[in-house]
Amino acid sequence: MTNSALLVMDVQRDIVALVDDGSGYLPRLRGAIDGARAAGVPVIHVVLGLRPGDPGVGPRNKAMGAIVRAGLCTEGTPGAAIHDAVAPRRGEVVVTKRRGSAFSGSDLDLVxxxxxxxxxxLTGIATSGVVLSTLWHAADLDFGLTVLADGCLDRDPEVHRMLTGKLFPRCADVVTVEEWVGAVAPL
Structure with missing residues (x-):
């Protein structure tokens, strides 16, 4: 039998403001979080925390460089906070990462x-960013993996569909929030 955790990744005010398309993503994700809590599945929040002007991001890193230049997810700023709709409860672990994968520069593996x-x-924003990076990293670490397809969001819906429909199923079970909650719900 497996011991699972729900990862809620990069659902921060700055990122939600850039990506949320009004499709009901946050309430749907909240349903997954509530379902996990009801079933006793630990919820672990992962946030991107960058230092002001992050000296750890080199000039060749296009994705992270763009985030730094835009001033997004800078530690201590209101935009770096987890979105209120999915805020952690007291006692839930919040892991701060420094790069794309939830494991990069964090103590997630230790936790x-x-x-x-x-x-x-796995859930989070963006499907082509933190979810993809974390999926491959976790697969290399031999974790069992499930991706909640509608618990992930990306700026590009076609990229999201390709990843959740074709790539992710190669190493993870890909299901909807409703399917997953139904499977873990207490009897």
């Missing part, structure tokens, strides 16, 4: 291993 977690349920 998971200390809790005996061997299976991850």
């Amino acid at each position: 998971l291993r200390a809790r005996g977690i061997d299976s991850l349920v």
Whole structure:
């Protein structure tokens, strides 16, 4: 039997403001979080935390450089905070990462291993960013993986469809929030 955790990644005010298309993403994600809590599945929040003018981002890193230049997800700013719609409860772990993957520059692996977690349920913004990066990193670390397709969001709907429909199923179960919540709901 697996010991799972739900990862809610990069659902921060700055990122939601850029990507949320009004499709009901936040309420749907909140349903996954509520379902996990009801089933006793730990919810772990992952945030991108950059230092002002981040000296750790080199000039060749296009994606992270654009985030730094835009002043997004800078530690201590209101935009770097987790969006109120999916805010962590007291006692829930919040992990700060420094790059794309939830494992990059964070203590996520340590937190998971200390809790005996061997299976991850991935959600977050963006499908082509943190979700993709974390999926491959977690697969290399031998975690069991599930992706909640509608618990992820991307600026480009076609990229989202390609990743969740074709690429992610190669190493993860890809299901909807409703399907997953129905499978983990207490009897």
